[in-house]
Amino acid sequence: xxxxxxxxxxxxxxxxxxxxxxxxxxxxxxxxxxxxxxxxxxxxxxxxxxxxxxxxxxxxxxxxxxxxxxxxxxxxxxxxxxxxxxxxxxxxxxxxxxxxxxxxxxxxxxxxxxxxxxxxxxxxxxxxxxxxxxxxxxxxxxxxxxxxxxxxxxxxxxxxxxxxxxxxxxxxxxxxxxxxxxxxxxxxxxxxxxxxxxx
Numbered sequence: 001x002x003x004x005x006x007x008x009x010x011x012x013x014x015x016x017x018x019x020x021x022x023x024x025x026x027x028x029x030x031x032x033x034x035x036x037x038x039x040x041x042x043x044x045x046x047x048x049x050x051x052x053x054x055x056x057x058x059x060x061x062x063x064x065x066x067x068x069x070x071x072x073x074x075x076x077x078x079x080x081x082x083x084x085x086x087x088x089x090x091x092x093x094x095x096x097x098x099x100x101x102x103x104x105x106x107x108x109x110x111x112x113x114x115x116x117x118x119x120x121x122x123x124x125x126x127x128x129x130x131x132x133x134x135x136x137x138x139x140x141x142x143x144x145x146x147x148x149x150x151x152x153x154x155x156x157x158x159x160x161x162x163x164x165x166x167x168x169x170x171x172x173x174x175x176x177x178x179x180x181x182x183x184x185x186x187x188x189x190x191x192x193x194x195x196x197x198x199x
Contacts, residue, residue, distance in 0.1 A: 013030050017188070031050055066119050095118050125143055
């Protein structure tokens, strides 16, 4: 247990090994969290799920590419821009809730649900005005959920691609720089440390 200012935090120290066909790499890491109870939030589970926080980046891509079609915002005033951003975020959240409800109802992993399928189904419902008003029997999965569950993506494979700084070079220059651009299947091992061996 520790403190950052007035906030009480729990520090989890772990050792993570990533093994690929190109070799293996081990490092010691510290995870700070405000989830203080180890009984409800075991250290191993927190470390295992930590990498999923980076999945916010695909969310930005879904908003920019799928919803906006790579167009810029139309508004020219600050209040208009704020309104447009809130509208995008609200629509995104509603579609994500529909996907999460469908995944939970069917016992499917949420990351197998396709956002473009859900978005296109939602657009079709608005354009055609079909399935907007519920019948006397309410289907908790809904039209969006059925479309998503009918076209599930394959289960995610543990893969690892080396991080590289993108430079405005030709792709042939990477050969002379010996930059590894391959993606490898990876095996990840996590060990929770009881003492700080990383310092």
